[in-house]
Amino acid sequence: MIYQVYPRSWADSDGDGIGDLPGITARLPYLVDLGVDALWISPFYRSPMADAGYDVADYRDIDPLFGTLSDADALIARAHELGLKVIVDLVPNHTSDQHAWFQAALAAKPGSPERARYLFRDGRGPRGDEPPNDWQSVFWGSAWTKAEPAVLVDDGNGATFVKRKAQWYLNLFDSAQPDLDWSNPEVREEFDSVLRFWLDRGVDGFRVDVAHGLVKQEGLPDWNARAEMAGSDAEGMHTGAAPMWDQDGVHEIYRAWRRTLDEYTPTRADGSPDPAGERILVAEAWVEPIERAALYVRSDEMHQAFNFHYLNAHWRAEDLRAAIEQSFRGNDLVGAPTTWVLSNHDVVRHASRLGLPVDQPRPQGIGADDPQPDAEPGLRRARAATTLMLAMPGSAYLYQGEELGLPEHTALPDDVRQDPAFHRSNGKETGRDGARIPMAWEADAPAAGFNTTGEAWLPQPEVYAELAVDRQQGVEGSTLELYKTLLRLRRDRGLGSAGLARLEGVDADSPDVVAYELVGAPGSGSTADDATRTAVVLNLGPEPVALPEGEVLVASGPLDDGRLPTDTAAWVALA
């Protein structure tokens, strides 16, 4: 199980209102107690923070807001001492506009080797004043920014002619995030070296940002649609038809990276590779259909790819079943384990998302003027969704604070919002700030224990104090204790690598019930006799349903006379 730490918002050791690496290191024992295997840390590199660090100015240094390289070394060393793996975020699709390469490109001439590391093109129209094609940025507006105007020359007779058309550069995200040109071998060499830099420092893997975007279709043809990525619904995700996403050429990049990572796999005494020490690659790839997404996790490419089907599914039994079964089908095609995720720093937290009307498309942020989620069913469903998810074989990803049932901040004032999508869309897209609020550790401390000064780069809603770690630790029935129990049982019963089948019989056949049986092998030396049989049952219908015979191991909410009420999930040890 991998826990996502969003470093700005997890723990702030120096009290400036922004979380930092020493803050993370100090809180690592909390993750051990929770039952986490690895943490993935969102970008902490030197950055002007135009997109909260996903705009990297120096891939080999830490931003002063977060600390220093020796803080990173200390974090990695402490995590390893505690038995935690560390996955860092790699952002290869674009750099910051403050990166030395981009600054050199701006200073150099059109056609120069400096410009060839990015996607500079002449504009359309007589003077090049129109963008080179019609691509739209994920963060709204044109995906092109003008780098310099046309060069006009006076012909001496009062007329001017165009000596050079205006040049533009491609930015699929913010204009402060110019896209690199991955057909340039220099770009490939640079990222191989960045991988080695962090591998040498001991990291256990990389989460690869926008893994489906690095290669663009030859000729950059018009496309006539917005390059939406974390689409508002499953239909919003893009297929190979889009010239900026999921081009076949990306796979060669990941094959090369895999070879680099494999060089770092330690060997056992007999000289064979030790899988326990394998360094891993995880793709953030919003790709449809699932057969295309599976290509990223072929045996010589990445180890895992985020699977957003479950996250995108509507709160209906048939949709959840379809998302789960489709996920297995996709990954079975290539023999890779699937992954599960319900929340991250880009989507509305699931405790709030699931409190919205069921048929509504997944929102991209919630603002004070939008219909507000219903907190009680939201949290009930969130706990049930997690209980179902953590029974599933594969790798589960949790987002900081979901173990407390933290909701989205749905009433942030516009003047504190930082998401470039909010600003570029003139507020049409509320954006992701509401999911990125500083963590709640202690109810009665300043900024709910995020630091000791009470400063916070985004304000916390009042409810965060009530949900703080110290209010839930050791409290029976709390969301935190539910997560701990689920994670302990998941490990003890070997569910992460269990075999899965639909559960038949009892009330499991009801159309409103999602039910599976898992056969798990606890521990590496276990035999068929040690196998555990666990049922996971989720009821979405209005009436309580019977659970299969056996011991109820855990339930996401109170049972009703031994029966499973609406929006509740349970695990049962089958006899």
Ligand code: NOJ
């Ligand atoms: C995906 C990241 O998760 C998101 O936060 C970021 O804005 C974009 N990639 C661009 O890097």
